[in-house]
Amino acid sequence: MNAMSATSLIITNARVHTMDDTRPVSEAVAIADDQIAAVGSRVEINRLAGTGCRVIDAEGRLLLPGFNDAHVHFLQGGFQLSSVDLRGVRNREEFVARVGQFAEKLPPEEWISGGGWNNEAWDDPALPDKDWIDEACGGRPAFLERSDCHTVLVNSAALKLAGISLCTADPAGGEIVRGLHQRAHPTGILKDAAIALVERIKPAPSFGQKLAAARAASQHAASLGVTSVQDMSADDDLPVYEDLISRGELLTRVYGMWPLPRWEELEKRGICLKSPMLRNGGLKGFSDGSLGSGTALFFEAYTDRPDYRGLWAPEMFPKSRMTARVICADHAGLHIAIHAIGDRANHSMLTLLEHLPKVNGLRERRHRIEHAQHLRPRDVPRFSQAGIIASMQPYHLADDGCWAEKRLGAERCRLAYAFRSLLDAGATLAFGSDWPVAPLDPIPGIAAAVTRQTLDARNPNGWFPEQRITVEETIRAYTVGAAYAEFQESVKGTIAPGKLADLVLLDRDLFAIPPAEIAAAKIDLTIMGGRVVFER
Numbered sequence: 001m002n003a004m005s006a007t008s009l010i011i012t013n014a015r016v017h018t019m020d021d022t023r024p025v026s027e028a029v030a031i032a033d034d035q036i037a038a039v040g041s042r043v044e045i046n047r048l049a050g051t052g053c054r055v056i057d058a059e060g061r062l063l064l065p066g067f068n069d070a071h072v073h074f075l076q077g078g079f080q081l082s083s084v085d086l087r088g089v090r091n092r093e094e095f096v097a098r099v100g101q102f103a104e105k106l107p108p109e110e111w112i113s114g115g116g117w118n119n120e121a122w123d124d125p126a127l128p129d130k131d132w133i134d135e136a137c138g139g140r141p142a143f144l145e146r147s148d149c150h151t152v153l154v155n156s157a158a159l160k161l162a163g164i165s166l167c168t169a170d171p172a173g174g175e176i177v178r179g180l181h182q183r184a185h186p187t188g189i190l191k192d193a194a195i196a197l198v199e200r201i202k203p204a205p206s207f208g209q210k211l212a213a214a215r216a217a218s219q220h221a222a223s224l225g226v227t228s229v230q231d232m233s234a235d236d237d238l239p240v241y242e243d244l245i246s247r248g249e250l251l252t253r254v255y256g257m258w259p260l261p262r263w264e265e266l267e268k269r270g271i272c273l274k275s276p277m278l279r280n281g282g283l284k285g286f287s288d289g290s291l292g293s294g295t296a297l298f299f300e301a302y303t304d305r306p307d308y309r310g311l312w313a314p315e316m317f318p319k320s321r322m323t324a325r326v327i328c329a330d331h332a333g334l335h336i337a338i339h340a341i342g343d344r345a346n347h348s349m350l351t352l353l354e355h356l357p358k359v360n361g362l363r364e365r366r367h368r369i370e371h372a373q374h375l376r377p378r379d380v381p382r383f384s385q386a387g388i389i390a391s392m393q394p395y396h397l398a399d400d401g402c403w404a405e406k407r408l409g410a411e412r413c414r415l416a417y418a419f420r421s422l423l424d425a426g427a428t429l430a431f432g433s434d435w436p437v438a439p440l441d442p443i444p445g446i447a448a449a450v451t452r453q454t455l456d457a458r459n460p461n462g463w464f465p466e467q468r469i470t471v472e473e474t475i476r477a478y479t480v481g482a483a484y485a486e487f488q489e490s491v492k493g494t495i496a497p498g499k500l501a502d503l504v505l506l507d508r509d510l511f512a513i514p515p516a517e518i519a520a521a522k523i524d525l526t527i528m529g530g531r532v533v534f535e536r
Contacts, residue, residue: 005032007048009501009530014058015509017472018495019065019480029063031501034529038497056525062509064475065495066227066502066528067442068482070391071370071432073149074231074254075240078213079205080436081220083114086144091123092132099144100136111202112137115145115152116436120292120403121455127177130155130188143202147399148437150290151191154198159186162198170194173314175295192289193314210240218244218251222534224441225504225523228253230432230486232284232337232370235259241278251533253502254278255486257337260285261315263329271334276491276500276529282335284370285322286313288345291373291400291407296341298374303409310342323352330356330365335487337368337391343376343412350379354386368430368485371396372422374408375415384426389485391430392417394449394474395438401454401463413464419449420467430485431477442478446510447519449474471510471518501530 012028018039028045030038038045049055084102089095095117103112119125133142134156141158145151159165166185170176174193178184190198205213214237221229234241234256244250253276258266260283271281289295289311294302297310316322329336336353340346346369353367365387372383372390383390397417404413415421422429431449433440447453449469452462462468483493492500505525510518526534 006050007032007037007053010045010049010053010055011058011063012042012046012055014061014063016063016495019476020494020496029495031530034501036495036497036499036501039495058505062506064504065479065493066504067225067478068228069226069432070230070430070482070485071393072229072231072435073233074217074229075210075213075237077436077440078217081216084112085114085116087116089117095128096132096136099133103137103140112140112142116147118147127189128153143198146293148290148292150293150295151189152195154188158198162201164197172317173311191293192295192311210237211243214240214244215249221440222251222526225526226440227502227528230255232257245277250277251528256280257282257284260325263325263334267332282337283329285338286315287338287340287349288313288342290341297345298342299344302407304407326352327359331360337370339370341371341373343374346372346375347379350382353388373416375418380418380421381425383422389428389430390422391485393432393434393438394445395433398448398455401459402456418467419469423469423473428481428484429477430481443521444519446474450518451515501527503527
């Protein structure tokens with residue numbers, strides 16, 4: 001045992017799964033200050049209780065390392081908590097009703113923001129258009145994101161403010177969806193690069209509004225056992241997190257990413273290490289769009305659009321510029337994570353990242369492909385061979401599995417979310433949520449990886465069940481793998497003496513219950529840095 005300082009908190013009578021190979025299972029944990037002081041039997045740890053030490057009897061419940069979400073958009077998720085929520089709507093009537101109810105609460109000058117809508121889950125999966133919401137918005141501009149954030153619906157007021165008209169051309173890497181007749185007007189649906197046409201005139205939130213969103217996001221994360229996040233869109237929002245730290249209100253450790261095109265700015269500013277609570281040094285890039293929006297890039301055409309293979313992301317124009325950015329950022333020692341959904345996008349990004357040691361020399365890189373969603377068999381072993389981390393989001397398969405085959409056919413879906421194949425090939429998996437694209441809650445993600453059951457209940461044995469992985473492998477990807485993906489495995493990700501005291505207590509043992517019951521599990525207690533930040 002490690003005698004660090006007076007023990008402040010003990011969790012005893014627990015089923016401790018440490019994720020530490022030297023001691024995988026234990027009964028109790030002692031915490032001193034913000035670190036784990038000792039792990040051992042109930043008898044051993046209970047002896048460490050002294051004056052002022054809180055002792056929590058876990059009553060046989062499961063204790064795990066705090067979950068580390070390897071891919072979130074944290075402030076965006078925080079804003080979504082107070083925006084119009086369109087998740088779960090199934091038709092036009094419900095969509096319009098929610099927008100109208102939300103609009104009634106807003107001042108006349110404010111934009112209507114929010115989203116989460118998913119047309120693939122509707123009775124009629126046709127895309128919405130501005131005519132649905134113009135009246136309900138009461139003249140206010142609206143910006144409503146699809147669940148994947150690669151498509152938005154805007155209304156006539158927003159189109160007018162952005163100057164988008166019949167004559168506006170599609171930007172490279174994007175699409176302004178128009179009506180079916182010749183020279184049709186924009187419908188209000190914008191995809192990928194076209195979204196920026198409205199984003200650039202949409203009022204930016206104030207620092208105070210960002211602070212409120214970050215606070216709400218952090219409290220939400222604590223309630224779900226998420227003690228660390230890797231924010232794919234932090235960049236200029238780092239001062240928001242610094243402010244919360246100074247107030248003692250940040251309940252979540254943040255590793256912040258900057259946009260890849262701004263790599264030179266990050267290099268000049270330098271890597272930020274504001275204690276274990278806030279760090280940066282990573283860059284997030286894009287190679288393609290999303291499957292839900294029909295903009296993910298594939299070698300072969302979409303089954304439901306025989307003349308179409310998807311879109312390169314705007315950053316890929318020209319491709320030589322993307323290559324130069326990645327090479328220069330790598331030479332500067334920065335950490336690179338690139339979004340890739342379609343098999344062609346994944347193949348291209350693997351090739352680019354594999355090339356870096358040849359031009360910049362050998363070193364430990366831990367570069368990542370975010371999503372790694374659809375792969376060709378020959379590309380699976382390349383992750384391990386090149387040391388590229390597959391940063392993936394299991395909950396997405398529960399959604400995509402309901403409709404992906406109509407887009408791609410069954411054969412190309414066999415290596416969608418290929419967890420088993422990647423692990424068997426020796427790859428490192430880091431799991432996350434992509435919140436607010438999907439729920440921040442890790443429990444549904446764990447259930448999805450273990451069962452591969454889809455939201456429509458049509459795959460009770462799993463969608464391509466050969467890609468299922470175990471509870472142990474899944475939780476490892478949410479803890480050890482995620483910590484490794486941000487160069488923090490020496491300080492978190494396992495329950496071991498000297499590690500940060502980030503822990504989560506669940507109401508049932510995920511290792512002992514039938515896989516079908518995992519999704520019903522709840523978080524009873526979250527500890528971050530030795531401090532109880534959530535208690536149910």
